[in-house]
Amino acid sequence: MNLLVTGGAGFIGSNFVRHTLTENPDYKVINFDLLTYAGNLENLRDVESNPNYTFVKGNITNRELLDYLVKKHDVNVIVNFAAESHVDRSITNPDVFITSNVQGTQFLLNVAKDNNIDKFVQVSTDEVYGSLGETGYFTETTPLNPNSPYSASKAGADMLVQSYFETFGMNVNITRCSNNYGPYHFPEKLIPLMISNAMEGKELPVYGDGKNVRDWLHVKDHCAAIDLVIKSGRAGEIYNVGGHNERTNNEIVELIVEKLGVSRELIKYVADRLGHDRRYAIDPTKLTDELGWNPKYTFDTGIEETIQWYIDNQEWWKNIKSGEYQNYYTKQYGEK
Numbered sequence: 001m002n003l004l005v006t007g008g009a010g011f012i013g014s015n016f017v018r019h020t021l022t023e024n025p026d027y028k029v030i031n032f033d034l035l036t037y038a039g040n041l042e043n044l045r046d047v048e049s050n051p052n053y054t055f056v057k058g059n060i061t062n063r064e065l066l067d068y069l070v071k072k073h074d075v076n077v078i079v080n081f082a083a084e085s086h087v088d089r090s091i092t093n094p095d096v097f098i099t100s101n102v103q104g105t106q107f108l109l110n111v112a113k114d115n116n117i118d119k120f121v122q123v124s125t126d127e128v129y130g131s132l133g134e135t136g137y138f139t140e141t142t143p144l145n146p147n148s149p150y151s152a153s154k155a156g157a158d159m160l161v162q163s164y165f166e167t168f169g170m171n172v173n174i175t176r177c178s179n180n181y182g183p184y185h186f187p188e189k190l191i192p193l194m195i196s197n198a199m200e201g202k203e204l205p206v207y208g209d210g211k212n213v214r215d216w217l218h219v220k221d222h223c224a225a226i227d228l229v230i231k232s233g234r235a236g237e238i239y240n241v242g243g244h245n246e247r248t249n250n251e252i253v254e255l256i257v258e259k260l261g262v263s264r265e266l267i268k269y270v271a272d273r274l275g276h277d278r279r280y281a282i283d284p285t286k287l288t289d290e291l292g293w294n295p296k297y298t299f300d301t302g303i304e305e306t307i308q309w310y311i312d313n314q315e316w317w318k319n320i321k322s323g324e325y326q327n328y329y330t331k332q333y334g335e336k
């Protein structure tokens with residue numbers, strides 16, 4: 001199998017590239033990534049000399065380059081991770097979310113269609129379903145109801161993917177996963193932001209009342225789910241991915257404070273995110289029943305391992321935090 005993985009230098013993509021090269025030694029992986037602020041080749045230092053791995057820098061809106069690569073490497077499967085992924089950035093600068101997430105997906109779909117690719121997997125998100133009340137779960141038939149420019153762009157992409165199944169009979173799958181955590185998570189997102197800030201003795205900014213709920217899944221369990229969908233997902237189907245690990249943001253931040261042994265005084269309640277979704281929770285029954293997927297990590301072991309990874313890999317996140325990130329941080333949180 002020759003896999004074109006787009007966005008493979010980001011958080012989930014890099015974990016997926018590593019997973020694939022390890023679990024499927026007969027696959028070839030072409031990692032195609034623009035290396036935006038979120039793309040980082042340091043995430044893949046350990047695999048770069050693997051003969052089954054190739055990296056190409058490029059934009060998923062570059063049809064000619066994609067077409068050339070698909071032909072050159074005889075690609076049979078495309079997995080699309082490439083996207084602008086941070087909700088807060090989509091509130092301050094939505095334009096690039098439409099270009100990369102919507103238009104980029106459509107360009108990729110066309111390249112896949114023109115080259116008769118065997119399968120196209122779109123890595124989507126539970127955020128396309130919008131927000132839940134205190135009870136209930138998102139299933140694959142929950143209507144799309146996105147609330148942020150980010151989730152709206154992902155929902156738009158999902159609809160394009162489905163349209164290529166209905167209109168052109170392309171073999172597509174969409175995965176909609178809940179919040180991931182784990183190694184190489186960019187420190188703008190809640191968990192790595194709180195771990196790294198706590199280690200630096202910085203304030204821990206909690207939006208609103210901190211009672212918003214997210215459903216956390218270890219990134220390696222997500223990668224295993226995508227692997228299964230590539231191998232056995234039924235054409236045209238959507239698969240929700242989640243491990244029933246709901247936590248309020250307050251619980252997450254308090255856990256990090258406790259595990260790192262820092263002062264609770266660092267926790268600071270700040271202005272709420274605009275359009276802040278209250279609760280996400282995934283029902284993964286279809287993935288479990290049809291494809292036999294089950295998460296391997298409990299949240300307790302996963303978060304313990306993740307905190308330890310950030311303790312052991314301070315150079316990785318300090319490099320990120322010392323660059324352009326500082327401008328972002330000051331704009332977002334009003335301090336350095």
Ligand code: NAD
Pocket residue numbers: 006007008009010011012013032033034035036037038039040058059060061080081082083084085086099100104123124125126154176177178179180181186
């Ligand atoms: P990330 O921001 O860490 O990585 C995104 C990667 O895509 C980066 O390497 C970036 O350089 C690349 N990229 C961005 N625009 C590109 C373009 N135009 N052309 C080529 N490459 C481009 O994001 P992530 O958290 O790893 O998320 C990956 C995917 O998974 C996204 O599609 C996201 O919507 C989805 N997702 C994320 C989560 C989560 O909790 N992080 C949950 C469910 C789904």
Ligand code: TDX
Pocket residue numbers: 085086087088124125126127178179180188189190191193205206207208212213214249273
């Ligand atoms: O500084 C913060 N303070 C805070 O209270 C940040 C960055 C976040 N939060 C809150 C907002 C959310 O309720 O924490 C929660 C999680 O926030 P993020 O880490 O930004 O994740 P979220 O908005 O839930 O989106 C994530 O999950 C779904 C990913 O970033 C998306 O790419 C994915 O689709």
